[in-house]
Amino acid sequence: MDLSGLLDGEIWILIGVLALAGCGSGFLAGMLGVGGGIVVVPALFQVLGAFDVPLDLRMHIAVGTSLGSIVPTSIISLRAHNRRGAVDWPLFRQWGPWVAVGVILGSIIASDVRGATLTLIFGIMSMIVALYLALGRPDFHLTDKLPGTPIRQAICLFIGGVSAMMGIGGGSLSVPAMTLCSYPIRRAVGTASALGLIIAVPGTITFMVTGFGEGGLPPVSVGYVNLVAVLALVPSSLIFAPIGAKVAHTMPQIILRRCFAGFLFVTSLRMFYSLF
Numbered sequence: 001m002d003l004s005g006l007l008d009g010e011i012w013i014l015i016g017v018l019a020l021a022g023c024g025s026g027f028l029a030g031m032l033g034v035g036g037g038i039v040v041v042p043a044l045f046q047v048l049g050a051f052d053v054p055l056d057l058r059m060h061i062a063v064g065t066s067l068g069s070i071v072p073t074s075i076i077s078l079r080a081h082n083r084r085g086a087v088d089w090p091l092f093r094q095w096g097p098w099v100a101v102g103v104i105l106g107s108i109i110a111s112d113v114r115g116a117t118l119t120l121i122f123g124i125m126s127m128i129v130a131l132y133l134a135l136g137r138p139d140f141h142l143t144d145k146l147p148g149t150p151i152r153q154a155i156c157l158f159i160g161g162v163s164a165m166m167g168i169g170g171g172s173l174s175v176p177a178m179t180l181c182s183y184p185i186r187r188a189v190g191t192a193s194a195l196g197l198i199i200a201v202p203g204t205i206t207f208m209v210t211g212f213g214e215g216g217l218p219p220v221s222v223g224y225v226n227l228v229a230v231l232a233l234v235p236s237s238l239i240f241a242p243i244g245a246k247v248a249h250t251m252p253q254i255i256l257r258r259c260f261a262g263f264l265f266v267t268s269l270r271m272f273y274s275l276f
Contacts, residue, residue: 017047018232026073026237028263031189031244031256037066037168040233041122042267045274047229054216057224059115059122061217063167064207064224069233070169070200076238077193080245086190091146095191096198098153099170102160103202110165111210111224116275122166123271129172130264141182159195164203169196172264185256189248 021043028039044062053061081087110118147155155177163170171192178188204225211223220228248256 014047014051014228015232017043018229019236022069022233022236023240025069025233026076026240027244027247031248031251031259037063037070037166038126038172038264038267040066040069041167042270044229045119045271048218051218053218056115057214057216059118060111060207060211060224061221061226063110063118063165064204064211065226065229065233066167067164067200067203067207068225068227068230069237070196071204072234073237073241074169074193074196074200076241077245078197080242081190081193081248084190084245084249086187086249087194088187088191089194091191092194094152095156095174095195098156099160099163099174099195100198100202102157102162103164103199104160104206105157106161106164107203107206108210109161111207118165119271119275121162123268123275125162125166126172126264126268126271129176130261130268132176133261134258134265140180142180144182146178146181146183160199163199164206167203168199169193170199171196186248 021040024039025037041059041062044065045058048058048061049055078087146152159170159173159177163173166172169192171189174192174195175185175188178191179185208223208225211217211221211225214223217224218226218228220226251259
């Protein structure tokens with residue numbers, strides 16, 4: 001992307017596309033506790049390609065910028081779920097610190113791997129979660145309670161690390177992890193919205209630092225976080241996050257699972273297509 005693209009009107013196409021992505025991001029953040037990155041990363045990846053950003057940088061910028069846009073969205077989503085009593089704060093205090101450690105480790109690793117590797121990770125994890133939600137029985141559980149130490153720490157490190165590498169809020173991983181342990185899905189979604197903030201803040205900072213001074217970045221970028229894209233994404237996502245949270249508490253749980261699965265499946269296929 002060069003500055004001429006900002007002067008000939010193409011910037012308005014960029015803002016319009018990202019504003020639409022922000023609508024979907026905010027809605028899913030509120031409805032599913034996923035932070036919305038599952039929408040934002042593929043959208044940014046395609047937009048950056050249209051602006052001729054080098055392929056090796058697209059996924060890093062998409063992930064870093066997605067994490068930046070998740071910060072305000074997670075706050076709004078968290079407030080909406082908290083008002084409905086759906087956030088398990090004791091569980092959050094147990095999981096949060098370990099998730100944060102995983103985020104920092106995952107962000108550092110992501111900065112050192114090729115963009116194609118990040119794209120592949122995004123596609124594979126999206127497909128696994130989609131298949132679980134689509135084909136798994138809602139009443140199927142691995143255990144009747146959430147695990148204790150040290151399994152809990154391992155799960156949290158995995159959720160934080162992979163979420164940071166995918167640029168997502170963590171709900172795509174934490175919600176299935178909780179529900180497999182007989183945890184109610186609506187409470188899992190609410191708690192995932194709190195974990196999304198723990199993922200987004202350190203993840204954004206780490207991607208800013210690790211990408212600082214990188215050549216070929218789009219204008220108005222701080223490291224791998226593009227501020228123009230963040231500003232385009234945030235307003236519409238903030239509007240739609242409370243709407244998604246309201247839907248989450250009125251929609252039947254089976255429909256909630258199927259909607260989530262369908263979206264993840266399509267997203268995964270799109271990312272595989274971009275690779276091969």
